[in-house]
Amino acid sequence: MTGMEMFGDNSFSSPCNTLGFLQKNNSLEEKGRLAGQKNLLSCDNSDRDARFRRTETDFSNLFARDLLPTRSNMASGQVTHASLTSCLLAWTLLVWLESGSPPPPTPTCKFTYEIAPVFVLMEQLTLKKMREMIGWPNGEGDGLFSPGGAISNMYSVMIARYKYFPEVKTKGMSAAPRLVLFTSEHSHYSIKKAGAALGFGTDNVILLSTDERGRVIPADLEAKILDAKQKGYVPLFVNATAGSTVYGAFDPISEIADICEKYNLWLHVDGAWGGGLLMSRKHRHKLNGIERANSVTWNPHKMMGVPLQCSAILVREKGILAGCNSMCAGYLFQPDKQYDVTYDTGDKAIQCGRHVDIFKFWLMWKAKGTAGFEQHIDKCLDLSQYLYNKIKNREGYEMVFDGVPQHTNVCFWYIPPSLRGMPDGDERREKLHRVAPKIKAMMMESGTTMVGYQPQGNKVNFFRMVVSNPSATQSDIDFLIDEIERLGHDL
Amino acid sequence: MTGMEMFGDNSFSSPCNTLGFLQKNNSLEEKGRLAGQKNLLSCDNSDRDARFRRTETDFSNLFARDLLPTRSNMASGQVTHASLTSCLLAWTLLVWLESGSPPPPTPTCKFTYEIAPVFVLMEQLTLKKMREMIGWPNGEGDGLFSPGGAISNMYSVMIARYKYFPEVKTKGMSAAPRLVLFTSEHSHYSIKKAGAALGFGTDNVILLSTDERGRVIPADLEAKILDAKQKGYVPLFVNATAGSTVYGAFDPISEIADICEKYNLWLHVDGAWGGGLLMSRKHRHKLNGIERANSVTWNPHKMMGVPLQCSAILVREKGILAGCNSMCAGYLFQPDKQYDVTYDTGDKAIQCGRHVDIFKFWLMWKAKGTAGFEQHIDKCLDLSQYLYNKIKNREGYEMVFDGVPQHTNVCFWYIPPSLRGMPDGDERREKLHRVAPKIKAMMMESGTTMVGYQPQGNKVNFFRMVVSNPSATQSDIDFLIDEIERLGHDL
Incomplete structure (x- = not known):
């Protein structure tokens, strides 16, 4: 039940305390700049340098700084979801309704913090809450929203490969031995698609037998691992399905995790369909052991009713997603920006600009609560x-x-x-x-x-x-x- | 200027004539069922079998058949964009506003025709129009909307590999020789990301030198192809950028196409940023030669102002996208459905369900016209x-x-x-x-x-x-x- 207690009510507590200090240079007076303000759109800017004057083409009185948690309000825990909501509304007014005015960037795009600050923060805190519900200590780890469960599953295979054979990123699959992936014969076809796309080949996606209810038989997994090793292949990755597409079956994650630990394999849980059951005290036991997974796919756009697309890939080890995918494009990810560029999440993705999938989920969660x-x-x-x-x-x-x-x-x-x-x-x-x-x-x-x-x-x-x-x-x-x-x- | 003339005004002419006959069994009376009806929501169903009665849980008088072009209305060319628009509005009423009622599937999801018939048709005809603007004969070919230019570029590398080394799909990259990809040093980093993800390795993504304006130097491409061949590597794929990210440069596509033909390489044009210029009689010459490409990325969400995400991967050869990606999942793609299942486009994608990116683009095009x-x-x-x-x-x-x-x-x-x-x-x-x-x-x-x-x-x-x-x-x-x-x- 890890994480459930924090979600029993309808609020997130001081989420921005976990988000780190965003601005490098907060030299201006910050008192009352964000939290505690009655009206962001009428804030007093009289303390500002003359260079920061408002002009007639300025479309609101909102400053970019108003969207950033500052040292003082973070220390006092004042940056709450309520203020994030205020920021969002202000930002909405600022950009969405004014999109006819140049040059505000489209906010429906996420790769750097400056382009979509509120959505980047929303994504980070929501992913953290999801990781807490999975049961990873303190919700630590990493993750992204991706354009669907198939892509999230593809990420899991990519990062597993990067974890064990990082040289594949530069040298290609020829730098690795023959790698094999294991997944249930009842699992979603996206695991096979990932095997084909990423250069493993579908022949190296080994299908596991299931019981009459469609659940993987752990002994079959172990037998097939041994068989692969005997042939000189290298077992890399096991996908356990939490909620199979046809039968709705939950593979026995704990027993599969035991085998993955024994043979040092990456354990992914495809909870695209069944991940939502983590929200239910009555049903979450069906995912027991998920906290032992290295990565998890969870699609709020399935069981939880969030409009498509809204899929998360969640990763237990921090940094590996960036290590796997970063290319450090100079035109987006400049190290000499004036804010903490670890909030520029785009380089972790195989995409560049990303659709803002987080907003509808965050808003639904705020409205409905975990309950x-x-x-x-x-x-x-x-x-x-x-x-x-x-x-x-x-x-x-x-x-x-x-x-x-x-x-x-x-x-x-x-x-x-x-x-x-x-x-x-x-x-x-x-x-x-x-x-x-x-x-x-x-x-x-x-x-x-x-x-x-x-x-x-x-x-x-x-x-x-x-x-x-x-x-x-x-x-x-x-x-x-x-x-x-x-x-x-x-x- | 191929294709431009057809777009000079604000209408698509009889698009459904090109869409083929969708229903296998059109045994019921079709006269007036779709085209020519005054009001789809009050159509007369008195000719129907008693088994097809309306009931109190039926949320409209619209029949699934009303969304399908039928033999008679296609023969007479009556299915126009106007009627497709009517269908869309009816379908919107049918499903979107009634989404509280079970069990209508969410229409914001595309993998089979039955789930999103109107959007599947919109996607097909819009892709065809885009291919016509590229200059492929009769707009023939294939394509998909994907979640962004990086994914579209990734598709191009995947299908190039499948074209020349189809066995990689089943056997993995070890079944192929050392393959190399070529792209400008000024090109978007997604080509390198694709090289890393798909198992080529970034070392095998060869960067081409550019002139002072950021355009690929064709002689450098040829020299690097020869160099790779001399080392025993196999040149596979060339990306020409139409509108580079930083300089906005257009690589000389025709000269690059000559070299690709000479060495039998796949030519992809990354027009994510510059593809929109195909819409301009004044500027489309910058993409001269694009009709010789094997595949093209074109993001209406960039230069054309369609809200993100809206990116197309367009392919000259029909069928290769499905050949590359299909896994024939039994739970989605049953051959014994009662309609022509070539309209089930989902298996061509690396995704499963896809966000409906086509609607906003189609609607904008209808509203603004090519002009x-x-x-x-x-x-x-x-x-x-x-x-x-x-x-x-x-x-x-x-x-x-x-x-x-x-x-x-x-x-x-x-x-x-x-x-x-x-x-x-x-x-x-x-x-x-x-x-x-x-x-x-x-x-x-x-x-x-x-x-x-x-x-x-x-x-x-x-x-x-x-x-x-x-x-x-x-x-x-x-x-x-x-x-x-x-x-x-x-x-």
Whole structure:
């Protein structure tokens, strides 16, 4: 439950105390400049040097310094989220509404602190809170928001490679032995995509067997590590999925972490889909062991309802993200700026300018609180359990796996009456394989609802119902089942 | 000027004629279903099967089929941008405003056609128009919107590798010889980042010398290709920059293309910054030869003023993007869907879900027309020339390179009076190096304006003024110069 207590209410406490001293030269009088001001837009600038005069093209009375925590207000803990919010509103007025005026830079871009100071701070403190929820001591570590879980997972493979074979950055993959990555046969395809893109090759992404619930079998991981080593390959990286795409399965992270420690491998947890459960006291045990991971993907744009795109890659070791990716472009990252350039986060990314994904998440978290996310998540899981309970013994349904789903994924076949008496065999399988596509097509024609289907391994097409919208109700679930039966009855 | 004529006015002509037949089974009556309807939200559904009844949870009268071009309306050319706009508005009402209702998928996500049909179509037709402007015959080819120019450039390296060494996808970089990439010493650092990330190694990213204006010297490229071959390396890829980051230089694409053809290399044009000039009859000659490129990066979020993020990777050869990146994930890309699944674009990307970057660009293009973008671009270039003319002979200024800038980048030193008489040498260089940082810091303190600086090669810190906002005026430029002189006078 590390980190939960700090999130029980709706506030972040003195976040900027952790952010360091941003300005190198705070020689001007700072009293009351940021915190405690009644109105940032009417602050008194009479103490300023004549060179800092306002002019008619100046679009507000806000100073750049007003966006910076200063030595005095940080010492007194005055820079709170409330003042950050004030800054944001002021900055919004300053730039967004005035974007017709040159030359303010677009604030919807993040690579240096001067371009998007408020958003850089928001990103840093939010990432820290996420790391605290993972359970890393004091929320220490590193991270970035990236354009989606696939890219976050790609980062994890890149930094694992950099950790063990930093010379690959300059010399390429030929400087390393044959490296192999391990991930569940049920894991998201982005791990394989990363293997292809980054030059490992998909043949070197070894798929791990799972139990009947879609969870990695730790003994299979160890056997495959030993097999790879025997062939002379070098095991590098293990991905444990927290919330698999189809079954919603949570791999046993602690047991996988034991094996990673034993063989000195990088452990990544892909919590793109299941990471949100860290917000729930009832369900976060499914991610036990995540604090032992070296890196974590967590997409607030999935289970937590933040509009796409909002994905975080979180890293336990500080500095490795920059080490892996920095190119020190002279035109962006000048060491002789007048503020602490460790806040210029852009060089840690494989992107240059980044879309501001943090703002909507930060604002939602402020509005709902951790408790609100917890309610959201618990409700969705309750609802999927309602669906499971409704159909598990209902005539015409078969579950794809037994037992209450770990996440909100409910996987099932609808068996039309014409197939119910048929013995299992190729004919029934072929017919059943065509049922879900037909029903989905009719749903799309009808426009009433839509639910996805897919095959998995040797299992023919089945429905996968996923709940992530907390405004869904039991009657919506009832309606879905009614629709399936109405549309599928005569197939 | 290929493609320009088609863009002279504010309309796209019958774009859906090029989109192919989307629905496999259009058995229901289609007359008047999409084009020609007065009001999509009150369309008559009386001809439908009873199974397709409306219910109380149905949030509109819009059918999924209403979003699809049908055989009849495509044959008659009735599906125009106007009807696509109607579809969009209807779809907006259908999903965005009703997002509290389950289970509509979020439309701010693109990987399959069923999830975001309108946006998929918008993306396809807009990419086609961009390819026409590049000059590829009939706008044929492929492409994607990606989360920024760095990722688009990364795509270009990936697909070049896949084109020549497809086995790297499965076997990794060890299946290929030592591959080298070529790019200007003035090019964006994302090419080097891609080299590091994708397993080439930055040592294998060979930097090309430039002339005094920052343009690649073709003879240097050829010499370095021969040098690499002599060492036993395999030249793979050349990046030509169209609008370099610092100088705004345009590499001579035609001469580089000659060399690429001679040695059978992939030619990529990084037009992230300069691609917008294709919209200008006056300036597009700077990109002459771009039609010979194999791939092009073009960021409408830069010169064209589309809010970040909006970057396109455009590829001349169709199918290679999918070949390079597809993993055929069963849970998303089922071949047995009821529509033409070539519209499921997600598997071409290294991402899974993608942010909808196309809408704002499409809407801007519809609103401004190509002529509007052309005015925007011409005005920005005029304004930068005004700045150049103003300072080129002004006391206290030195230009970083001679002549009218090719793009809107105006690079210059401000020489404070205290340095004006000083002979060139280390002391003056060291002092001059500190001038721009000091003035920029004072600008930030003052809050009146901000202009970036950087060193470049052996040149000490200089200002780089870039104009991309068409609402800037000559008086803003005058003000900038006044501010530099006011703040820097006593340094």
